[in-house]
Amino acid sequence: xxxxxxxxxxxxxxxxxxxxxxxxxxxxxxxxxxxxxxxxxxxxxxxxxxxxxxxxxxxxxxxxxxxxxxxxxxxxxxxxxxxxxxxxxxxxxxxxxxxxxxxxxxxxxxxxxxxxxxxxxxxxxxxxxxxxxxxxxxxxxxxxxxxxxxxxxxxxxxxxxxxxxxxxxxxxxxxxxxxxxxxxxxxxxxxxxxxxxxxxxxx
Amino acid sequence: xxxxxxxxxxxxxxxxxxxxxxxxxxxxxxxxxxxxxxxxxxxxxxxxxxxxxxxxxxxxxxxxxxxxxxxxxxxxxxxxxxxxxxxxxxxxxxxxxxxxxxxxxxxxxxxxxxxxxxxxxxxxxxxxxxxxxxxxxxxxxxxxxxxxxxxxxxxxxxxxxxxxxxxxxxxxxxxxxxxxxxxxxxxxxxxxxxxxxxxxxxxxxxxxxxxxxxxxxxxxxxxxxxxxxxxxxxxxxxxxxx
Numbered sequence: 272x273x274x275x276x277x278x279x280x281x282x283x284x285x286x287x288x289x290x291x292x293x294x295x296x297x298x299x300x301x302x303x304x305x306x307x308x309x310x311x312x313x314x315x316x317x318x319x320x321x322x323x324x325x326x327x328x329x330x331x332x333x334x335x336x337x338x339x340x341x342x343x344x345x346x347x348x349x350x351x352x353x354x355x356x357x358x359x360x361x362x363x364x365x366x367x368x369x370x371x372x373x374x375x376x377x378x379x380x381x382x383x384x385x386x387x388x389x390x391x392x393x394x395x396x397x398x399x400x401x402x403x404x405x406x407x408x409x410x411x412x413x414x415x416x417x418x419x420x421x422x423x424x425x426x427x428x429x430x431x432x433x434x435x436x437x438x439x440x441x442x443x444x445x446x447x448x449x450x451x452x453x454x455x456x457x458x459x460x461x462x463x464x465x466x467x468x469x470x471x472x473x474x
Numbered sequence: 475x476x477x478x479x480x481x482x483x484x485x486x487x488x489x490x491x492x493x494x495x496x497x498x499x500x501x502x503x504x505x506x507x508x509x510x511x512x513x514x515x516x517x518x519x520x521x522x523x524x525x526x527x528x529x530x531x532x533x534x535x536x537x538x539x540x541x542x543x544x545x546x547x548x549x550x551x552x553x554x555x556x557x558x559x560x561x562x563x564x565x566x567x568x569x570x571x572x573x574x575x576x577x578x579x580x581x582x583x584x585x586x587x588x589x590x591x592x593x594x595x596x597x598x599x600x601x602x603x604x605x606x607x608x609x610x611x612x613x614x615x616x617x618x619x620x621x622x623x624x625x626x627x628x629x630x631x632x633x634x635x636x637x638x639x640x641x642x643x644x645x646x647x648x649x650x651x652x653x654x655x656x657x658x659x660x661x662x663x664x665x666x667x668x669x670x671x672x673x674x675x676x677x678x679x680x681x682x683x684x685x686x687x688x689x690x691x692x693x694x695x696x697x698x699x700x701x702x703x704x705x706x707x708x709x710x711x712x713x714x715x716x
Contacts, residue, residue, distance in 0.1 A: 331561055333569055334663035336596075337628070342609055343716075344596045346569040348540040348625045348660045348669060349561045352516065353690060430686035434560065451516060451665045457570075458560030462686045 320368040321390035321397055322422060323466035326356040328376045328435070328459060330445060335453045349457060352449055356384055359466065364389065372463075378445050379435070379459070381406040386463060388420060396423035401433055403461070412436050422465050430464030508633030516665035519692045523630055523667070531634060532697045534648075535668020539675055540625050540660055541684035542570065543595035544618040545587035550580070555590065556619065556672065557684035562591065572610055579610045586612055595623070597639045597659040600712050616659040618671035618684075621706060623659035624696055625669035631661065636701030637713040643698040645670055647678050654678055657704035657711045668694060 334347040354376040362371045364387060372386040383404045390397040399422075402415035413436065421431045437445075437459055446456050508523040508531070523533040541547040541557035548562045548571055549555035562570030563578070571578045571591040579592040595615045598606050607614025616623050624643045631638045638658050646653040654677040662669045672682045678694075681687035704711040 331558070332663070333561070334665075336661065344594050344661075348542050348595075348662045349538075349557070349570065349684075350663050350666050350669060351538050351688065429681040429683035432558070432685045434558070449515070451663070454663055454665070455564075455569075457562075457564065458558060460558070460685070464681075464686060 320361055321370050321388045321420070323361075324359045324370050324372060324386070324388055324422075324463055325466040326359070326372045326384065326386055326461060326463050328354045328356070328379060329462055330354075330378065330449055330459055331457045332446075332450055332454050333457055334451075335455070337453070354378060356386075359386075359388075367391075378449055379437070379441070382411070382435070383408075384461065386461075388422075390420065396420045399431070399463070401461070401463070403433075403435060430462050433461040433463070435459045435461055509627070509629035511627065511629070511665065511667050514665070517667070521667040521692065523627070523633065525634055529634075529636065529701065530697060530699055531630060531638075532695060533630075533667050534692050535666075535694055535696055536692045537645075537675060537680055537689040537694055538625075538662075538666070538669040539682060539684045539687045540623075540662075540669050540671055541618050542593050542660055543615040543621075543623075544593060544672065545581070545585070545612050546590050546619060547571075547593035547684075548591040549589065550591070561684075562593070574610060581612055586617075595660045596716065597623075597657070597711065597714055616657065616671075616711075618673065620673050621659070621671060621709075622654045622656040622674035622677055623671040623706075624656045624674065624698070625660040625662040625671075626658055626696075626698065627662050627667055628664050630698070631716055634700045637715055638698065638700045639716060640703060640711045640713040641698055641700050642702045642704040643696065645674055645678065646695045646697070647680075647693060648695055649693050650679075652678055655704075655706055657706050658698055659711075661716070668692065668696065670694075 330352040331349050333349050336345055336347055339345045356372050356376060357374040359370040359372045362369050367389045369387050369389040373384065375383055385402045387400045388397065397420035398417055399420055400415060400417045403411045405411060416433065442456050450456065504527045505524050508525055511517055511521045513520050521533050521535055523531065525531045544556055547556050548559050552559040562568060566576065568578050571593050573579065581588050581590050581592060592610060592612045597616055599614050599616065601607055624645060626638060641658050643656040643658050644653055645656055654674055656674055672684060675682035675687060680689050703713055
């Protein structure tokens, strides 16, 4: 008899406690879910972001060997001068994470380089897009080039080479400004490889 | 290139300043600087080519990759070759492969890599009978793909009395302490130090592609012993005057 009213009070109090606990649990679950979703999104971004790349222009040359006798090798072994392009930046392009390299090098001042590496989803290894533009903004002959990401497997561990067509005049200018006497430029190439330091600027 | 021909420098032992060690100055080690290359517009770091009184020559350098001499160095299709065909010619002017009457020589069915051009090193090898291989025979050159060799600037050859081509050599990666025994098989340009064969790069874990490999950091010590024939992988190489 005495317990009845108390029980009613207890019942109300219990309901209140359960209500509060329920609300707290609900908020906790929502917070937890939201947290998980953010973590998953970050993880997706990290997974979908392609590796950082390093790009450089290589000037290959040989030197005429002084006093070489007939029948002997007349030129030195080939050697290389290098000019690096800016570090790759992580950007979002067409809704996809991408690594982007844009810039110029001192000995090809009229050329603008634009290199983009995207990473696909699932079995798609992503794409590498390489474009080299002249002073008027027109792509050089043979560019742009697009291909499956060559760094997705170990087939090109040392990088990928793209020959850069240059005029006879530019060849002479490079030989005059970059090389020494009796040295001749053999070819110029853009080399793209996975960045050894994983350097990347995030936008 | 800054030249310091026969300039003598002295390296005193660590106890040279100790008055209780009167013999210290008598045991000083003499080195000679053969040449100094860089820093200049061609090479960002300073490389001093030195010869020690025991005849050992050494210098530091980065690493360009040389495919010359490899049986598969250059191919007419410019895809199958280890190096870019543009490194072998410009139009009708061939400078990276062996020519006869101006025409590049292509390896035949009995050669190591039929269809590829014959690529040469400065070092010519000898046939089993001791005579030099005909210049159109690819076996007469050092195969950059399988033999670790180094490429030296002309100052190295000109700066010592003993024969450099064919001599014993070694490259050490100063970052890891790893080294590889080599032969001096080719000469490079006068403005640079630091070049090695594909096989030498592979042995040191350096990216070894002649097209895209190499190492830009001057992290390597190149040592050579002029006048001492190289023995690499059981093969003794001939010493050869240029």
